[in-house]
Amino acid sequence: MKNGTKEEYLILDKHEQDYINNTADRILKFLGGLNSTLEGYKITRLEHSLQTATRAFNDKADEEMVVAALLHDIGDELAPLNHSEYAASVLKPYVSEKTHWIIEKHGEFQMYYYAHHLGKNQNQRDKYREHKYYNDALHFCEKWDQASFDPNYKSMTLGDFAPMIKRIFAKKPYSLL
Ligand SMILES: [Fe+2]
Numbered sequence: 507m508k509n510g511t512k513e514e515y516l517i518l519d520k521h522e523q524d525y526i527n528n529t530a531d532r533i534l535k536f537l538g539g540l541n542s543t544l545e546g547y548k549i550t551r552l553e554h555s556l557q558t559a560t561r562a563f564n565d566k567a568d569e570e571m572v573v574a575a576l577l578h579d580i581g582d583e584l585a586p587l588n589h590s591e592y593a594a595s596v597l598k599p600y601v602s603e604k605t606h607w608i609i610e611k612h613g614e615f616q617m618y619y620y621a622h623h624l625g626k627n628q629n630q631r632d633k634y635r636e637h638k639y640y641n642d643a644l645h646f647c648e649k650w651d652q653a654s655f656d657p658n659y660k661s662m663t664l665g666d667f668a669p670m671i672k673r674i675f676a677k678k679p680y681s682l683l
Contacts, residue, residue, distance in 0.1 A: 527676075547655055549657050555578070557654035561650040565650075570674050573674045576670075577597060577609075578612055600674050608646050611634065614630045615647040619652050631643070
């Protein structure tokens with residue numbers, strides 16, 4: 507890299523910008539491929555994502571929250587031990603601090619529903635009790651995430667969410683504002 511010229515880096519930068527601009531398409535493709543059944547669950551990863559986002563949409567959450575709900579588990583495959591942080595990182599340049607925080611912490615908040623059955627601490631979320639977004643993360647998990655494993659729920663389609671994903675990922679990244 508040391509020997510690269512300005513002209514060469516300008517060409518690379520152009521390619522990189524084009525690639526960044528196509529992030530929404532890659533995310534849609536990735537989500538569309540989450541067709542395998544969640545291990546032990548009755549629905550696929552895609553259906554869980556669609557259900558979570560549909561519930562957020564029906565509750566009139568703002569668009570970035572709906573998109574975040576759709577993406578909240580995209581880290582499951584490659585980052586099973588810290589999937590929340592993975593999804594939060596993908597979203598970070600395009601969403602508010604609040605939405606980012608909710609997604610980043612949702613894994614710990616979700617523990618409330620199952621961890622005690624496994625001999626772990628279900629109240630791990632309590633360490634955030636004083637945090638300004640504590641109730642928002644609680645709401646995300648209670649109303650949308652933990653409720654979205656219903657095989658009979660009528661979710662919106664990935665196509666319905668595509669324009670929303672494209673709009674959110676077309677935003678000027680927060681870091682450049
Ligand atoms: Fe989830």
